[in-house]
Amino acid sequence: MTFSAWYTLRKFVYNNLHNDDYETQFSRALNYLLILLILGNASAVLLESVNDIYLSYKIFFDTFENISIVIFSTEYLLRIWSIAEKDPFHSAWRNRFTWLKSGGAIIDLLAILPAYLNFFVHFDLRFLRILRLLRLLKLTRYFVSLQILLRVIEREKGSFQAVIFILFIMIIMAAAGVYLVESHAQPEAFSSIPASMWWAVVTLTTVGYGDVTPITPLGRILGAMITILGVGLAALPAGILANGLAHELEQRKQQLELHFRELIQHSDIDFILEPEKIEEVRKSVGLTNEQTQDIILELLREQKEEELKQEREQYAYCPHCGKKLPEL
Amino acid sequence: MTFSAWYTLRKFVYNNLHNDDYETQFSRALNYLLILLILGNASAVLLESVNDIYLSYKIFFDTFENISIVIFSTEYLLRIWSIAEKDPFHSAWRNRFTWLKSGGAIIDLLAILPAYLNFFVHFDLRFLRILRLLRLLKLTRYFVSLQILLRVIEREKGSFQAVIFILFIMIIMAAAGVYLVESHAQPEAFSSIPASMWWAVVTLTTVGYGDVTPITPLGRILGAMITILGVGLAALPAGILANGLAHELEQRKQQLELHFRELIQHSDIDFILEPEKIEEVRKSVGLTNEQTQDIILELLREQKEEELKQEREQYAYCPHCGKKLPEL
């Protein structure tokens, strides 16, 4: 009996912490609380860095940090414990080991590890505080669209490599060029190629602080040529990402469409009238309400086009008996 | 009789203020007048902020403001009154209530409310003047393409959330990093993480004022890395928007095409020769003349391709019995 209660509890914890499909008032409240705690932690780090605020509210900040550590540690342990429920065909420990190696688990660990390591190794206090900002990464879990973006970045990594490689070569060449023509006029700012790379990066990314600029005519001509050629490159990753995102959304929409078609196929009832079913499919694919509605409109439009097409074909005859076929 | 005149008047006001399909010389003149008045108001706010001009023409500005308030208030009241004509199946007040909650009505209210509130609460005069700029938002009503853009923003909001979330995390991380390595060298500019966020925002958006820049070698290396990684992100919303816009226009074109096909289907007369009908459909979808022409050309091209395809298939006979085969 106690065993059964134990498993029921583990299942309950698993549903609340790991199961995305499980949505109750409690699980939602728990998630919002954790998100709030993470944001509170980040705010605390920002405020602590302002000396006056930190000295005035030292006790509050330290208490908040200690409470946070306890909560995040408990969350981590509960996650390890309850993940055993994930795959009933694997042993509890195999499930746990698989989860421990996942990105989410590593982020969870990074969020609490520095605080514990501090007992053994004494970090610089300011560095330790900033490491706490890693807790922000825990938010990734709660944003579907962020996961979509990360997937696109992963899929387009080939193109990103190429762009970063070209950018890297252009930065080196630009730095070498400007070093050659400007180091006589400005021996301080362009003292060596590595030093000139600061200018090259600032220019090629179009940031353009203006703390270091070419002043000789030759340097300016070279600088202008580099800028014109290079300006397209810096914005390229954004373009690739935007296209990849559009492509990914397109694919997900097709997936949703296919789901919808299947539902329409296998159920005689009017599918459009069941918002719960639509909502369920929509969430499993990870699209917004607007995009889902677009697809439904698309399906209705398609049906209309189909009708138009059939109207056009209404004079087809049966090839066997030659008789005119009724409208399809 | 007077009742009937009353309803006729209300219908007339409704057509002129609310009905987009109703176009007479008068309604067009009225719209242009209102647009002019809005632009005049914005110009007045800009000019009033120049002290010399304001002092010299104080009476003119105040009179213009009073006249504007009267006109905009009358417009607002007439809109409330006449919207009753919108849906004959709903009561006048239900129509009014529905409209009052719409975005356009709220903008109309915001345009006049501050002036009236000023009687009760005394705002800072300069702040009050600037609130008048909200009247510019009334222009939204008159630009179809603006409404398209806003729709795209609404539909892609999932992606925007993801981008703003990543940007937000990157700004905090970048600020924390540069604060760690630069605050010793520049205790003024990088006094705390919130203070360093100014540098992070200015850099990651590639604005790069140059009022605050890293000067230590480590700070510059960190700054360069942050810039290269982050530069793509800032341009991402533009890319998403551009793709979304292209997609939206594509959908509208398909809609227009469908309309056109239907018209071709159901009318034996040559549809291309009726510019009035084309114009009517075009406006209901919200595309420019050029885009509409493209679709018509597309339809013609398609017809040609169809002909080519039929030509290709005309020799499809069964080699055994010689009968014509049905199209595959």
Place this chain on the structure above:
Amino acid sequence: MTFSAWYTLRKFVYNNLHNDDYETQFSRALNYLLILLILGNASAVLLESVNDIYLSYKIFFDTFENISIVIFSTEYLLRIWSIAEKDPFHSAWRNRFTWLKSGGAIIDLLAILPAYLNFFVHFDLRFLRILRLLRLLKLTRYFVSLQILLRVIEREKGSFQAVIFILFIMIIMAAAGVYLVESHAQPEAFSSIPASMWWAVVTLTTVGYGDVTPITPLGRILGAMITILGVGLAALPAGILANGLAHELEQRKQQLELHFRELIQHSDIDFILEPEKIEEVRKSVGLTNEQTQDIILELLREQKEEELKQEREQYAYCPHCGKKLPEL
């Protein structure tokens, strides 16, 4: 007889100046000469603005200008005269009048008009010189891809209007906001809303000179928010243009493909082996060699896919006699 020689001459001039399909050694040499002269004119304007150079080579510059005026005037007159050959169904003067109203003709006129007007009205000499730069616009005629770009801009003008309208509103709102919070701290730089608009434009376009920046904490928070929200907008026209360009090229490729299909359809000889015909079609559509080759490869690939598809369908039976059909 002389009449006939006259018409032959006019036809010859027409072919060389107006007819894009007419390509001889002479017409090509003439075009290159005119391009060179235009570039020479632009270079002269640039060099004349350097005082030392102008004073040293005054005679050369003046002579070059006079020769240029004569040549461009002759070109303009010859174009007017010879355009009569364009449409044989219209009268010479109707052809001429149509041409005179075209964009190309207006640019040609603008290139010579200021020099003649100078006899009547005395322009500022420096202004007159800079007007000569309008001659650069004559180059438009010689770049097909430029005409494509201009067509895309024209077609997407609805979206551009929306973007410029939002940008315009954002600039005014941003200027008003920063004027409200910064004018006390920097009464010089943010003396009025129009003055603050300089900061708003420089920031929202991400140029970021840094000559005017907010210095109060509130001003910086406002500035950061404006920058983050606005940064996407500035890059939007580029995205719209890029998408529009891709779409336009896609359409042209489809056009080319259709042409090619027709050629394949109507000729039994192997079309791919006739580079002259491909070249001719390619030029009429305005695509590069690479893009044309892509289409040809596409057609070949398609043929292969067709074969695969037919292989898959090889077990089709005749519906009339039930016998197995040979492979199609």
Place this chain on the structure above:
Amino acid sequence: MTFSAWYTLRKFVYNNLHNDDYETQFSRALNYLLILLILGNASAVLLESVNDIYLSYKIFFDTFENISIVIFSTEYLLRIWSIAEKDPFHSAWRNRFTWLKSGGAIIDLLAILPAYLNFFVHFDLRFLRILRLLRLLKLTRYFVSLQILLRVIEREKGSFQAVIFILFIMIIMAAAGVYLVESHAQPEAFSSIPASMWWAVVTLTTVGYGDVTPITPLGRILGAMITILGVGLAALPAGILANGLAHELEQRKQQLELHFRELIQHSDIDFILEPEKIEEVRKSVGLTNEQTQDIILELLREQKEEELKQEREQYAYCPHCGKKLPEL
């Protein structure tokens, strides 16, 4: 016998240096070694430009350069010698001559030529060192995605020409305009049109150093207008490139899909279960693992859709004679 050993050796060298499909432990190690040497050379050039480092480790740098020259020269000679194996239907020298004219061979030559030329002509030492950075271009050979990017640039060169042409005209016009209105107020910075072009380039590319900015009201209005109009243009090449890249990847995916379809067609065994074959095809087309998986998923999805479609059509019988109708 010795002849045969000679040819075997040449074949072995050819496989290791030229043959992309040949992959052994040795060839991979060789490639990594060459990549490391190239990166080492670039690092050496960067470090040598820092005077302190160069003076301290002069002997090391000189030795490293000499060893590099020997290795790169040997590589070049071995490549010339072994390329003879490439096309057995051509003579050894014809193969060699063809290769010598290719881009890769020219880059290889540029990597070693300056060092040899130095014996005859005495270059400036610093210039000679920087020429060594050209060795970085040898890396192009090892990055597939870079070759894809270069192909896209080549294919879209028409659009790039148009953009650079417009940018060029806008820079000249902007420089002329600002020279006209600002040269009185800032005779130093805007001394001539060519001098003003520095401002125009820095502004239109949105770099915005801030070293030269308009200060007169008229200059600022002009500057703002130029910036707003021009800001879209600078980001245009990135958009064109991003679209072109997406298009290229799309084409390659289609190619891969076609390959896969053929494999599925011609083999009865389950193709998805043979990762080696998938890997082989994937590499020949030059896509990443993620993209390949997408295509496989696409194929599976398609199959599912096909099934759905067939299900939908299974009731297609003639209502008059009851016979099954051929698919429409």
